[in-house]
Amino acid sequence: MSTNTLALPDVTASDQALRRFLHGLPGVDPVGLEARAASLGTRSIKTTAKAYAIDLAISMIDLTTLEGADTPGKVRSLAAKAMRPDPTDRDTPATAAVCVYPDMVATAKETLKGSGVKVASVATAFPAGRAALDVKLADVRDAVAAGADEIDMVIDRGAFLAGKYLKVYDEIRAVKDASGSARLKVIFETGELSTYDNIRRASWLGMIAGADFIKTSTGKVAVNATPSNTLLMLEAVRDFRQQTGVQVGVKPAGGIRTTKDAIKFLVLVNETVGADWLDNHWFRFGASSLLNDLLMQRQKLATGRYSGPDYVTVD
Amino acid sequence: MSERNDRLSVFKTYKLYVGGKFPRSESGRVYEVTTRTSAAGTASRDKGKGSWLANAPLSSRKDARDAVVAARKAFGGWSGATAYNRGQILYRIAEMLEGRREQFVREVADAEGLSKSKAAAQVDAAIDRWVWYAGWTDKIAQVLGGANPVAGPYFNLSTPEPTGVVAVLAPQESSFLGLVSVIAPVIATGNTAVVIASENSPLPALSLGEVLATSDLPGGVVNILSGRTGEIAAPLAAHLDVNGIDLAGADAALAKELEIAAAENLKRVLRPGPLDLAADPGTHRMTAFLETKTVWHPTGALGTSGSSY
Numbered sequence: 001m002s003t004n005t006l007a008l009p010d011v012t013a014s015d016q017a018l019r020r021f022l023h024g025l026p027g028v029d030p031v032g033l034e035a036r037a038a039s040l041g042t043r044s045i046k047t048t049a050k051a052y053a054i055d056l057a058i059s060m061i062d063l064t065t066l067e068g069a070d071t072p073g074k075v076r077s078l079a080a081k082a083m084r085p086d087p088t089d090r091d092t093p094a095t096a097a098v099c100v101y102p103d104m105v106a107t108a109k110e111t112l113k114g115s116g117v118k119v120a121s122v123a124t125a126f127p128a129g130r131a132a133l134d135v136k137l138a139d140v141r142d143a144v145a146a147g148a149d150e151i152d153m154v155i156d157r158g159a160f161l162a163g164k165y166l167k168v169y170d171e172i173r174a175v176k177d178a179s180g181s182a183r184l185k186v187i188f189e190t191g192e193l194s195t196y197d198n199i200r201r202a203s204w205l206g207m208i209a210g211a212d213f214i215k216t217s218t219g220k221v222a223v224n225a226t227p228s229n230t231l232l233m234l235e236a237v238r239d240f241r242q243q244t245g246v247q248v249g250v251k252p253a254g255g256i257r258t259t260k261d262a263i264k265f266l267v268l269v270n271e272t273v274g275a276d277w278l279d280n281h282w283f284r285f286g287a288s289s290l291l292n293d294l295l296m297q298r299q300k301l302a303t304g305r306y307s308g309p310d311y312v313t314v315d
Numbered sequence: 316m317s318e319r320n321d322r323l324s325v326f327k328t329y330k331l332y333v334g335g336k337f338p339r340s341e342s343g344r345v346y347e348v349t350t351r352t353s354a355a356g357t358a359s360r361d362k363g364k365g366s367w368l369a370n371a372p373l374s375s376r377k378d379a380r381d382a383v384v385a386a387r388k389a390f391g392g393w394s395g396a397t398a399y400n401r402g403q404i405l406y407r408i409a410e411m412l413e414g415r416r417e418q419f420v421r422e423v424a425d426a427e428g429l430s431k432s433k434a435a436a437q438v439d440a441a442i443d444r445w446v447w448y449a450g451w452t453d454k455i456a457q458v459l460g461g462a463n464p465v466a467g468p469y470f471n472l473s474t475p476e477p478t479g480v481v482a483v484l485a486p487q488e489s490s491f492l493g494l495v496s497v498i499a500p501v502i503a504t505g506n507t508a509v510v511i512a513s514e515n516s517p518l519p520a521l522s523l524g525e526v527l528a529t530s531d532l533p534g535g536v537v538n539i540l541s542g543r544t545g546e547i548a549a550p551l552a553a554h555l556d557v558n559g560i561d562l563a564g565a566d567a568a569l570a571k572e573l574e575i576a577a578a579e580n581l582k583r584v585l586r587p588g589p590l591d592l593a594a595d596p597g598t599h600r601m602t603a604f605l606e607t608k609t610v611w612h613p614t615g616a617l618g619t620s621g622s623s624y
Contacts, residue, residue: 305579306380308387308556 012208015166022165025204028196028232037227040271041264054298055093057262058085060280062120064099064288072107075100079111081313086295096280097150102139105146120150124175127218129154133171140178152185154218157192165205172209185213185251191223199229203236213249219286224254227264234272253286259297262290288315329371331378332524334385335534344373348518351428368425371517374542376550382538383556386480386507389535394477394505398453405449405503408530412442415526419491419519426490426516441495448499455504455601470612475605477505478583479558482551484544486563490516492592497563500600502536509538511548511564517541545569552576559583559604563590
């Protein structure tokens with residue numbers, strides 16, 4: 001990054017230029033990255049700091065249901081939970097958003113009306129992303145028309161891994177245009193990108209193409225969000241803002257199930273990009289079961305008694 | 316032995332048994348366990364302390380929390396297993412204990428200050444107790460359940476169901492027979508258990524974990540913690556995901572305090588009472604952690620002839 005002044009339009013002028021730019025990014029030291037992520041995971045967050053972190057984490061959740069078996073009833077109950085996660089304690093903050101498939105957006109939107117909780121919709125032939133561009137765009141327009149505030153798109157990993165970076169770039173641009181005013185989250189599916197170098201390249205590619213958020217994964221593959229890949233993406237958004245002045249959000253998704261894990265991610269955010277990102281406009285958790293664990297920990301802090309799954313909703 | 320005297324001694328590291336694994340205490344703490352020199356079981360616990368035996372993990376409330384999570388996770392599988400299968404597994408525990416009889420005789424003799432022969436009698440009784448409860452697993456439903464007579468064309472059936480996760484405070488004086496006598500009835504009926512071993516004599520209990528781990532008993536069905544009974548029992552008694560508590564190892568003051576905490580989520584509480592380990596155990600330790608489920612069931616559509624078949 002050192003000497004590149006990054007005239008952004010130039011790097012996307014041609015496939016070669018884009019490749020030269022992405023392959024010119026500094027290589028990632030995997031051992032150093034993992035050690036850094038692990039050492040930040042050892043911070044001890046207790047008492048009032050923990051209470052603050054739990055509420056912050058709840059407010060950052062994209063409460064997600066992405067199952068073939070989703071019904072309008074399930075989406076409505078999830079939306080109700082997003083608005084009031086713990087009915088026994090009204091001080092509990094609402095989650096940031098509810099994340100559903102495009103055909104469920106209207107149901108979610110109706111339930112959440114006036115609550116401030118946003119509706120995010122996955123689109124672009126989620127989770128594989130294996131469809132023609134016009135099909136993907138139709139998917140996006142459907143979701144936006146139904147009222148989605150945020151669009152979670154998947155990149156074409158096949159094209160990315162084949163080195164067709166410009167194709168991926170063009171696709172993100174097209175989806176961004178189709179999204180209109182909805183914020184665009186770009187999912188890289190880091191578990192399929194093979195190397196940390198690829199994750200760094202994908203992050204830059206996504207940000208150059210206009211992503212509002214970069215997101216680790218779909219939650220549908222074996223390896224989802226890890227502290228290491230999230231740290232790497234946080235470093236990318238930090239460097240990107242330094243160079244372009246544009247702030248991009250980060251969303252780790254999948255595999256974050258416990259309060260302890262969530263707090264580790266918050267430490268990563270604070271230590272890597274600072275307090276500017278400690279807000280649900282710039283950082284999100286894609287999760288479903290995490291919320292129940294956060295609520296149980298919250299109840300424990302409030303009462304001193306360990307809580308149990310009988311005291312939170314079954315999703 | 317004499318020519319091998321130059322060997323370095325190999326001490327056993329006693330560890331907890333939680334979720335089928337053998338972790339150290341999350342706190343990293345240990346405490347010294349010593350032999351008891353008098354079998355009298357004197358009122359003051361410090362009296363009669365003897366020579367050092369081993370360091371046992373001094374569990375914290377977080378170990379208790381982790382054990383409850385493990386027990387909850389194991390509950391579905393264990394309570395859903397057939398009674399016959401549970402009986403087989405409990406019998407298997409007796410078989411495995413038989414093979415390690417010498418070790419337990421030594422540990423019980425050290426722990427309780429007993430002669431070898433008296434300790435052996437305790438261990439034999441404990442093994443027999445596993446067999447006894449193994450036999451009960453598929454019979455308790457016949458004794459406690461039943462087909463209730465009702466004035467209508469339907470069946471009405473009652474069956475005993477396990478309560479859930481049960482915290483068990485093992486008796487303080489009888490380190491092994493007493494321990495087995497409180498664990499076996501809890502798990503025989505399909506509950507899972509978080510057990511606090513005798514505070515001053517936890518070693519037989521920790522060794523029992525090694526037996527359970529090799530007896531086809533699913534991990535998490537029995538979780539064994541050692542440490543200060545009061546320190547571990549308090550968070551368990553208040554824990555909202557624990558459904559019952561056996562106070563056998565609590566003194567009167569502690570039992571009262573724990574029972575108050577246990578009232579928060581209406582735990583089933585088995586109060587401490589005189590424990591006659593030589594007597595027929597009876598079924599009351601099993602029934603304490605069972606609840607009766609009653610369902611009605613139609614006899615079948617009534618035919619036009621008035622017959623239901």
